[in-house]
Amino acid sequence: xxxxxxxxxxxxxxxxxxxxxxxxxxxxxxxxxxxxxxxxxxxxxxxxxxxxxxxxxxxxxxxxxxxxxxxxxxxxxxxxxxxxxxxxxxxxxxxxxxxxxxxxxxxxxxxxxxxxxxxxxxxxxxxxxxxxxxxxxxxxxxxxxxxxxxxxxxxxxxxxxxxxxxxxxxxxxxxxxxxxxxxxxxxxxxxxxxxxxxxxxxxxxxxxxxxxxxxxxxxxxxxxxxxxxxxxxxxxxxxxxxxxxxxxxxxxxxxxxxxxxxxxxxxxxxxxxxxxxxxxxxxxxxxxxxxxxxxxxxxxxxxxxxxxxxxxxxxxxxxxxxxxxxxxxxxxxxxxxxxxxxxxxxxxxxxxxxxxxxxxxxxxxxxxxxxxxxxxxxxxxxxxxxxxxxxxxxxxxxxxxxxxxxxxxxxxxxxxxxxxxxxxxxxxxxxxxxxxxxxxxxxxxxxxxxxxxxxxxxxxxxxxxxxxxxxxxxxxxxxxxxxxxxxxxxxxxxxxxxxxxxxxxxxxxxxxxxxxxxxxxxxxxxxxxxxxxxxxxxxxxxxxxxxxxxxxxxxxxxxxxxxxxxxxxxxxxxxxxxxxxxxxxxxxxxxxxxxxxxxx
Numbered sequence: 001x002x003x004x005x006x007x008x009x010x011x012x013x014x015x016x017x018x019x020x021x022x023x024x025x026x027x028x029x030x031x032x033x034x035x036x037x038x039x040x041x042x043x044x045x046x047x048x049x050x051x052x053x054x055x056x057x058x059x060x061x062x063x064x065x066x067x068x069x070x071x072x073x074x075x076x077x078x079x080x081x082x083x084x085x086x087x088x089x090x091x092x093x094x095x096x097x098x099x100x101x102x103x104x105x106x107x108x109x110x111x112x113x114x115x116x117x118x119x120x121x122x123x124x125x126x127x128x129x130x131x132x133x134x135x136x137x138x139x140x141x142x143x144x145x146x147x148x149x150x151x152x153x154x155x156x157x158x159x160x161x162x163x164x165x166x167x168x169x170x171x172x173x174x175x176x177x178x179x180x181x182x183x184x185x186x187x188x189x190x191x192x193x194x195x196x197x198x199x200x201x202x203x204x205x206x207x208x209x210x211x212x213x214x215x216x217x218x219x220x221x222x223x224x225x226x227x228x229x230x231x232x233x234x235x236x237x238x239x240x241x242x243x244x245x246x247x248x249x250x251x252x253x254x255x256x257x258x259x260x261x262x263x264x265x266x267x268x269x270x271x272x273x274x275x276x277x278x279x280x281x282x283x284x285x286x287x288x289x290x291x292x293x294x295x296x297x298x299x300x301x302x303x304x305x306x307x308x309x310x311x312x313x314x315x316x317x318x319x320x321x322x323x324x325x326x327x328x329x330x331x332x333x334x335x336x337x338x339x340x341x342x343x344x345x346x347x348x349x350x351x352x353x354x355x356x357x358x359x360x361x362x363x364x365x366x367x368x369x370x371x372x373x374x375x376x377x378x379x380x381x382x383x384x385x386x387x388x389x390x391x392x393x394x395x396x397x398x399x400x401x402x403x404x405x406x407x408x409x410x411x412x413x414x415x416x417x418x419x420x421x422x423x424x425x426x427x428x429x430x431x432x433x434x435x436x437x438x439x440x441x442x443x444x445x446x447x448x449x450x451x452x453x454x455x456x457x458x459x460x461x462x463x464x465x466x467x468x469x470x471x472x473x474x475x476x477x478x479x480x481x482x483x484x485x486x487x488x489x490x491x492x493x494x495x496x497x498x499x500x501x502x503x504x505x506x507x508x509x510x511x512x513x514x515x516x517x518x519x520x521x522x523x524x525x526x527x528x529x530x531x532x533x534x535x536x537x538x539x540x541x542x543x544x545x546x547x548x549x550x551x552x553x554x555x556x557x558x559x560x561x562x563x564x565x566x567x568x569x570x571x572x573x574x575x576x577x578x579x580x581x582x583x584x585x586x587x588x589x590x591x592x593x594x595x596x597x598x599x600x
Contacts, residue, residue: 015045015065020290035148038290039385042297049302065298075295076257078288079144079353080247083172083258085285086147086165087265088278089156098166101334105163106170109330113139116322126372133362134376136178138319142352142384143168143258144292149347149391160343160398163331167348175256175354182361207253208263211246215267220457223273227453227468232280239280242268256354272456275449276469279476292353299356300381301374315379320349320390343394350387351380422446424480426471426501427491428459431517431538435489436464447480472500474508482509490516490532495523499530506531521572525579540572 019041027037043049051064114135121131146164150156156165219242226238242264250260268274305312324345331341356377363373422445425432432448439446448466450456459466469476471492482488488505492498502514516532518524524535544565551561 015063016287016291016294019294020287024290034152034290035145035293036385036388038293039297042294043300043302044297045294046298046300048300072295074288075292078285078290078292080243080257080261081281081285082144082147082289084243084261084265085278085281087262087267088269088274089265098162101163101166102170105330105334105336106167106174108333109167109327110139110171110174112330113323113326116326117319120318120322130368130372133182133358133367134372136182137355137358137362137376138351138380139323140171140175140178140352140354140358141168141323141348142350142387143172144289144353145296145350145384145387146347146391148289149388153391153395155395159336159340160347160394163336163340164344164347167327167344169262171352171354172256172259172262175357178358179361182358182365182367204250204253204255207249207255208259211249211260211263212267215246215264219267220271220273223271223277223468224453224457227273227451227456230451232470235276236280239277240284243281272460272467273469275467275476275479278479279469279473282475296353296381296384299377300385301378304375304378305382312375312378312382315375316383316386319351319379319383320346320386323349339398343391343398346390346394346397347387349390350383352384355380422481422485423487423489424449424482424485425489425491426498427493427517428455428464428466429491429493431493432489432491433459435491444486449476449480472497472504474504477501477505477508482512485512487513487515487533490514492517495519499527502527502532503530521575522579525576528576528580537572540569544568 019038023041024034024037027034027040045051045064047065049064050060054060054064114132117135117138118131121134122128126134146168147156150158150161150164155161222242223235223238226234243261246260246264247257248260250263251257268277324342327345327348328338328341331344332338359368359373359376359380362368363370368376423439425435425446425448428436428448428450429452432450436446436448446465448459448464449469449471450459450466451468451470453468456466456468471477482505490498490501492501498516502516505512505514513533514531515534515536516527518527518535518537520537520539524537527535547568548561548565551564552558
């Protein structure tokens with residue numbers, strides 16, 4: 001007998017789905033960042049919002065959440081997926097290219113921020129131990145919110161985004177030493193504790209090395225076997241398996257789960273399955289990041305704000321201001337201009353998700369009393385809620401600073417963005433390979449997508465820029481840079497898939513030049529109707545060339561043969577025009593320069 005469903009257990013998922021499908025679109029229409037929207041939803045349904053009134057108004061219990069801790073696993077998994085997608089946009093080579101910023105600038109700003117914040121806490125009357133703990137916690141910034149805001153603004157691959165990511169990456173690496181430092185402070189520093197710290201750090205390094213080695217050996221065979229099934233469900237399962245397994249592996253080694261997911265993304269970024277994995281994971285990432293932001297909103301205890309608003313807002317302003325000064329100055333010390341350092345400082349000035357982890361650990365070890373920990377959590381959460389506004393302010397201020405050359409590792413051309421002017425080839429069978437070979441001959445860059453995993457593996461082995469993916473998915477098309485592409489060449493041998501692709505691409509990018517392979521005259525006419533710039537029937541030219549060869553071989557003079565071939569072409573072209581009266585049909589003959597000029 002099946003058990004009855006407890007409606008109470010479904011209340012939290014229902015509220016999250018309601019926020020994602022009803023509330024957030026309203027914020028989007030009002031031009032309010034979804035990041036801020038999710039946080040406001042968390043405040044509204046949390047214990048310090050409408051939840052505080054649930055005891056007096058019973059029906060409010062239906063739309064509020066009394067236990068925010070139930071959200072914690074889902075919220076953490078949202079951060080894990082976010083770091084995984086960041087890794088997909090990068091690679092180990094690009095990360096190594098940023099090593100100077102990650103370990104140089106990252107170390108400088110973190111040490112300086114801890115020192116400045118600890119001094120400020122001492123001035124505010126905190127004892128030395130508590131001041132150091134508060135500084136270690138609040139010196140960390142929010143990877144989840146900052147990356148989300150940069151991604152929404154299209155600045156993740158810009159200099160500000162890359163510098164911010166370098167600093168955030170170092171901070172994520174610093175979480176483990178900070179946690180063990182707090183453990184030593186709580187238990188007393190001794191030789192045994194220091195030796196244990198060394199053992200655990202060694203275990204973490206070994207775990208990362210094993211993940212990298214197994215990933216390089218096993219990821220391609222795993223996804224190739226799954227891709228052969230052509231099952232989207234199995235591909236999704238394999239993607240989630242990689243994320244969860246690497247995240248758990250690093251968590252077991254003492255690192256954060258997000259760090260394992262980032263490593264998995266970096267490994268997959270070097271494979272032909274990167275693009276399809278991105279579009280497969282994206283819906284999960286967006287929804288679970290929303291859960292994380294709702295959880296942050298629910299953690300805000302507004303009673304502190306009502307009791308002493310000046311102290312709370314002053315602490316938030318001091319935190320952002322001091323970290324802004326430290327990060328901008330550190331960036332300037334590493335040769336970065338103010339127009340990069342100041343916006344990065346505004347984004348990284350607020351607290352982060354790991355601040356809550358450090359504060360919880362410090363509270364359990366007795367390094368902070370409950371009042372100190374609660375106040376620090378409120379300051380961190382309120383500052384995180386302001387990241388979208390601080391990001392917009394930084395973008396505006398950046399235009400006011402002088403033009404100073406950028407560090408090469410921050411230049412936009414170093415980012416893994418789609419090169420403007422390349423050709424995207426949909427389908428890399430015999431026709432697609434021939435097109436690619438001629439593009440290479442004329443030095444036209446291209447990128448190809450194909451749904452045959454074995455074909456993609458063979459071509460990648462030959463050094464071709466080919467990726468596995470379902471080209472008919474609009475979200476995948478958006479990631480291929482079609483807004484700046486010279487042309488989309490559709491060589492798919494599945495008529496329905498070709499028609500769906502052309503229709504979607506023409507609706508999304510009206511000015512895109514789409515050249516399509518057609519089966520015959522009727523199919524070419526239909527492709528013209530749905531949006532093809534040029535449709536080439538493959539059977540017609542092959543048939544005409546075959547007929548020409550036969551006629552010449554049996555003794556018919558070349559002149560009449562050529563004339564009859566031209567007549568047949570004209571007849572077929574007239575047929576296509578009759579079938580597609582509203583389309584501009586290209587001539588079915590050898591293209592000449594003046595034809596292309598007239599067409600353009």
